[in-house]
Amino acid sequence: MRRSGMIALTLAMSLGAHVSQAADAGQQQDYGKHICDSKCAACHGVDGKGNGPFAANLVKKPSDLTTIAKNNKGVVPVMALEALIDGREEAFFHGTREMPVWGHELRAEAGADWPAYMGVSFNPEVFVRGRIMALIDYIGRIQEK
Numbered sequence: 396m397r398r399s400g401m402i403a404l405t406l407a408m409s410l411g412a413h414v415s416q417a418a419d420a421g422q423q424q425d426y427g428k429h430i431c432d433s434k435c436a437a438c439h440g441v442d443g444k445g446n447g448p449f450a451a452n453l454v455k456k457p458s459d460l461t462t463i464a465k466n467n468k469g470v471v472p473v474m475a476l477e478a479l480i481d482g483r484e485e486a487f488f489h490g491t492r493e494m495p496v497w498g499h500e501l502r503a504e505a506g507a508d509w510p511a512y513m514g515v516s517f518n519p520e521v522f523v524r525g526r527i528m529a530l531i532d533y534i535g536r537i538q539e540k
């Protein structure tokens with residue numbers, strides 16, 4: 396991705412984060428939706444249909460996240476989605492992958508040395524996995540029937 400593209404994406408994502416924070420105020424927090432609005436909507440759109448504001452800068456069209464089950468015999472493939480969103484291990488995409496590798500991104504957010512919480516130290520991978528699972532839970536709830 397070009398540098399200017401990366402800056403635009405970062406901007407679009409932080410804008411998304413602010414909008415969703417405002418929308419969340421006073422409502423019960425939907426964690427998966429919150430992460431999706433702030434990290435995924437720039438490309439996949441707020442409705443998950445693949446028409447986010449950043450999509451025009453990409454060679455490939457971001458996938459429609461609401462038809463994953465429809466295209467997979469009605470089942471949300473949780474394990475495949477986890478590996479795909481994480482992206483650190485498997486090469487799911489042919490050619491270049493435009494979808495960011497979220498495993499690296501989330502791992503960086505967790506920090507190199509995660510401080511112990513109430514005396515218990517955390518494996519940062521738990522943070523990565525928890526976020527990806529919250530995302531998949533949300534994706535599962537926006538599937539077309």
Ligand code: HEC
Nearest residue numbers: 434435438455456457458463480488492493494495497530
């Ligand atoms: C920079 C734009 C961009 C962002 C941000 C982005 N994606 Fe993607 N995503 C894509 C593109 C483009 C594809 C199509 C595959 C490819 O990259 O070649 C895709 C594909 C996917 C797929 C595959 C769907 C299928 O049917 O196989 C899933 C699932 C997905 N993205 C989830 C997410 C999630 C969850 C997030 C947020 C954590 C996210 N994406 C953020 C661009 C993006």
